[in-house]
Amino acid sequence: MRIFFRYISLLAGILLLAAGTLRAGEEKTAFNPKELVFEHLENEYGWRIALPGGKHLAISLPVIVRSKKSGWHLFSSSRLTDGAGYQGFRIAPEGANAGKIVETDTDGLERRPLDLSVTKNVLAIVITAWVILLLLFPLVRWYKRDPLRAPKGFLGFLEKIIEMVYAEVIVPVLGKDARKFGPYLLTLFFFILCSNLLGLMVVFPGGANVTGNLSVTLALALCTFLVVNVSGSKKYWRDIFWPEVPSWLKFPVPLMPLIELFCALTKPFSLMIRLFANMLAGHLIMLVLVSLIFVFGAMGAAALGSSILFSVLFALFMGLLDVLICFIQAYVFMMLSTIFIALAREK
Amino acid sequence: MALLEPEFGLVFWMLLVFLLMLGILAKFAWPVILKSMESRAAFIEQGVTYTREAIERKKLAEQEAKSLIEEARKRQLELLQEAKKTSQEMVDEARQAALDEAQKVLDAAKLSVEQMKKEAESQLRREVGKLSLEIAEKVIRKDLDTDAAQREMVEKFLNDMEQVN
Numbered sequence: 001m002r003i004f005f006r007y008i009s010l011l012a013g014i015l016l017l018a019a020g021t022l023r024a025g026e027e028k029t030a031f032n033p034k035e036l037v038f039e040h041l042e043n044e045y046g047w048r049i050a051l052p053g054g055k056h057l058a059i060s061l062p063v064i065v066r067s068k069k070s071g072w073h074l075f076s077s078s079r080l081t082d083g084a085g086y087q088g089f090r091i092a093p094e095g096a097n098a099g100k101i102v103e104t105d106t107d108g109l110e111r112r113p114l115d116l117s118v119t120k121n122v123l124a125i126v127i128t129a130w131v132i133l134l135l136l137f138p139l140v141r142w143y144k145r146d147p148l149r150a151p152k153g154f155l156g157f158l159e160k161i162i163e164m165v166y167a168e169v170i171v172p173v174l175g176k177d178a179r180k181f182g183p184y185l186l187t188l189f190f191f192i193l194c195s196n197l198l199g200l201m202v203v204f205p206g207g208a209n210v211t212g213n214l215s216v217t218l219a220l221a222l223c224t225f226l227v228v229n230v231s232g233s234k235k236y237w238r239d240i241f242w243p244e245v246p247s248w249l250k251f252p253v254p255l256m257p258l259i260e261l262f263c264a265l266t267k268p269f270s271l272m273i274r275l276f277a278n279m280l281a282g283h284l285i286m287l288v289l290v291s292l293i294f295v296f297g298a299m300g301a302a303a304l305g306s307s308i309l310f311s312v313l314f315a316l317f318m319g320l321l322d323v324l325i326c327f328i329q330a331y332v333f334m335m336l337s338t339i340f341i342a343l344a345r346e347k
Numbered sequence: 348m349a350l351l352e353p354e355f356g357l358v359f360w361m362l363l364v365f366l367l368m369l370g371i372l373a374k375f376a377w378p379v380i381l382k383s384m385e386s387r388a389a390f391i392e393q394g395v396t397y398t399r400e401a402i403e404r405k406k407l408a409e410q411e412a413k414s415l416i417e418e419a420r421k422r423q424l425e426l427l428q429e430a431k432k433t434s435q436e437m438v439d440e441a442r443q444a445a446l447d448e449a450q451k452v453l454d455a456a457k458l459s460v461e462q463m464k465k466e467a468e469s470q471l472r473r474e475v476g477k478l479s480l481e482i483a484e485k486v487i488r489k490d491l492d493t494d495a496a497q498r499e500m501v502e503k504f505l506n507d508m509e510q511v512n
Contacts, residue, residue, distance in 0.1 A: 041350060043357060064356075115356040122360040129368040136376045143383035148390055162380060167388075182381055183373035191365060214350065215357035219365065222358075280350070 031298070033291035040287055041209050041280065042099060045091065046077035047120045049204050061123060065089060066114040067103055077117070089113070121216065124208035128195045131205075136190075165189050165334060173338045174345070181341055184227060188220065189334035196279060196326030200319070211329070212279035214272070221272035224337040229264070232344040240264060267340050271333055278329045282322040289315040476501050 047059040060078040067073065070088065079086040080101070083093060092102045097112055105111045139158055142151050151159050170185055171178040195216075198206035210216055240260040242250065249256045289311045296307035479501055 038350075043354065115354070116359060117356055118360065119357065121357055122364075125361055125364045129364050132368065133371065133376075136372065136380070140376050140379045143379050147383035148387050150387065159380075159384065163384060166381060166384070179381065183377035184369060186377055187365075187369045187372050191368070213357065215353045216361050218353045219358045219361035222362070223365065 031294045033295055036291060037284065037287045041212065041283055043119045043121045043213060044099070045080060045101070045117055045119055047123060061118045063101065064116040064118065065101055069106060120208050121210050121213055124198065124210045127205050128191060128198055128210065131194050131198065132190050162186065169335050170338055173342045177345055185334050185338055188337060189330050192275065192333050193327060193330035196330060199279065199283065200322055200326060209280070209283050211275055212283050214276050217272045217276040221268040224271060224340065225268035228340045228344045231341060233347055235346055236344040271336055275329050275333055278325055282325055285318050286315055286322070289318065472505065
């Protein structure tokens with residue numbers, strides 16, 4: 001417990017120092033918490049890594065856009081830094097397309113081209129995928145060497161997680177279909193878990209708000225939606241289009257079929273929103289708690305000190321809670337996907 | 348708000364990377380991992396069953412051995428007791444036989460003694476009769492009528508004497 005408090009005071013000291021340097025440069029740029037928070041939560045072209053002393057290390061990423069008038073373009077994101085324009089493209093500073101690449105169309109209006117850029121989140125997704133492959137292939141190698149020996153150390157821990165997902169959720173729910181859908185559900189679980197945990201890391205390979213981005217959760221929910229509906233049994237489809245209710249509910253106005261269809265759509269929708277909202281909220285609350293230090297820091301030393309103590313303690317608490325939430329959300333997404341598949345497979 | 352608008356590019360890359368990863372893992376990783384885990388679980392379960400059976404069998408064997416030893420001990424005790432009884436019986440029998448034999452010998456001896464006694468008595472009686480007759484003859488020197496009447500009288504005297512004795 002004493003060590004714990006020592007860490008807290010050390011952390012507070014570092015933050016105090018950081019706040020001091022920020023106050024020194026206050027005359028130039030006022031601290032805008034809203035801007036800071038949303039900049040961290042949103043996707044960006046290139047990946048800026050903050051270094052001590054107010055500098056940035058920018059990782060340039062490829063921008064891939066297709067304009068209606070000039071076709072495909074591929075260039076580095078470093079060409080668009082600080083509002084610079086390149087080949088007719090620039091990052092819109094404000095308006096409906098703020099933060100996105102736009103071009104001025106022939107009619108003089110700002111339009112967004114088809115944007116397939118490798119952004120910060122795309123890189124984070126690729127990193128996550130690499131991390132998962134690097135985690136799982138040593139286990140595969142171990143099993144190929146001797147399938148009957150239990151792996152030890154970290155691989156044993158990994159196997160326990162796989163077992164917890166596969167043997168305790170997928171097999172009991174899906175039964176003999178477990179081998180068919182297990183790979184998808186396990187990949188889903190590991191992807192969400194790794195993205196969530198990497199998102200909690202503050203420094204480079206992590207820190208991106210991947211699973212707190214609606215596009216990502218949309219893609220994941222879409223996958224589950226497709227798996228559920230492609231593997232749906234005859235009964236599943238009959239329950240949607242011709243459910244067992246009094247016929248006046250189905251004909252001439254297909255009231256129940258409409259409701260059932262809506263239900264089938266809300267399932268992946270709820271998956272999408274749940275993961276997105278939870279992870280976004282986790283990132284948001286941490287950023288807001290840290291921003292509080294800087295907001296109150298402007299009011300003098302006493303306010304700064306107390307806000308540091310308050311914010312650090314709360315941020316620590318929320319961070320630990322977030323680790324739990326990262327796991328729970330991955331588990332819930334996987335479990336609900338399993339249940340939806342099992343419901344659709346019912347004979 | 349930009350946060351709530353899905354971005355086509357990101358969805359595209361996300362699906363691409365995710366499906367690629369799913370393809371690689373589903374082809375090379377998950378089947379191996381799941382199969383190994385299942386086969387190991389089955390192996391362990393089988394091992395547990397075997398061990399349990401072996402323990403059960405060992406227990407049964409132990410019980411059997413114990414009962415066999417118990418039985419053997421009981422049998423031994425029985426045999427010992429029987430032997431003891433038999434020997435006792437034999438001794439008793441021998442003793443009885445000896446006793447019977449001795450009794451028989453004794454009885455025979457007694458009988459012969461009796462007989463001899465009787466014979467001796469009768470002989471003695473005869474001798475005594477004869478002697479007394481001779482004595483009487485000599486003493487009285489008297490001619491007596493008949494031998495038979497004399498002998499009867501002597502007999503009577505002797506009987507009287509026996510009764511007195």
